[in-house]
Amino acid sequence: MFFWAATAVVGFLLPFGFPLSLTVFGPYRVGGNKSMSQMDPAQNEASENSNSSKKVIKSDAEWRRILTTEQYCILRKKGTEQPYTGVYNDHFEKGLYKCAGCGQVLFSSETKYPSHCGWPAFYDVEKAERVVCRIDRSYGMIRTEVLCSRCGGHLGHVFQDGPSPTGLRYCINSAAMIFEPSPPQNPQSR
Numbered sequence: 005m006f007f008w009a010a011t012a013v014v015g016f017l018l019p020f021g022f023p024l025s026l027t028v029f030g031p032y033r034v035g036g037n038k039s040m041s042q043m044d045p046a047q048n049e050a051s052e053n054s055n056s057s058k059k060v061i062k063s064d065a066e067w068r069r070i071l072t073t074e075q076y077c078i079l080r081k082k083g084t085e086q087p088y089t090g091v092y093n094d095h096f097e098k099g100l101y102k103c104a105g106c107g108q109v110l111f112s113s114e115t116k117y118p119s120h121c122g123w124p125a126f127y128d129v130e131k132a133e134r135v136v137c138r139i140d141r142s143y144g145m146i147r148t149e150v151l152c153s154r155c156g157g158h159l160g161h162v163f164q165d166g167p168s169p170t171g172l173r174y175c176i177n178s179a180a181m182i183f184e185p186s187p188p189q190n191p192q193s194r
């Protein structure tokens with residue numbers, strides 16, 4: 005009885021899982037050293053297509069199973085962690101920040117800076133094609149949402165009040181990322 009009930013639930017969720025994650029790939033992206041006004045939608049579409057074989061697509065039930073509750077709420081349900089509470093807010097060790105959903109490297113400590121906005125902030129992404137940006141009109145605001153290009157997970161938003169050289173501030177939830185510290189440097193190689 006339970007088995008059939010569970011099968012029915014999964015069967016119900018599956019058709020909605022794919023469109024949910026696919027709708028996040030918006031018409032343009034922000035990244036690299038380009039400002040928002042320099043985005044070329046055609047070029048971006050081409051790079052998205054070339055990256056399509058690496059996409060990670062899972063059902064809602066699978067995401068629920070592999071993510072923590074906090075990761076799931078942010079990555080899959082577009083939640084936002086409370087300001088100044090995230091584990092990486094005041095974290096400035098050398099290393100890489102990976103997507104908590106699929107492990108793709110998104111940001112480097114090299115571009116992280118103390119924005120004092122309450123969330124981890126970066127002025128650039130590791131590679132432009134690692135994120136996808138789309139207009140977010142929720143909560144009566146017009147913002148630019150940042151998503152992982154591989155799994156479609158919601159990461160945060162990008163604003164145009166960051167430092168040079170990009171002028172961008174990628175405002176990212178700590179729980180959407182996993183930090184991997186750089187290996188310790190060999191003193192003899194210095």
Ligand SMILES: [Zn+2]
Nearest residue numbers: 103106152155
């Ligand atoms: Zn991801």
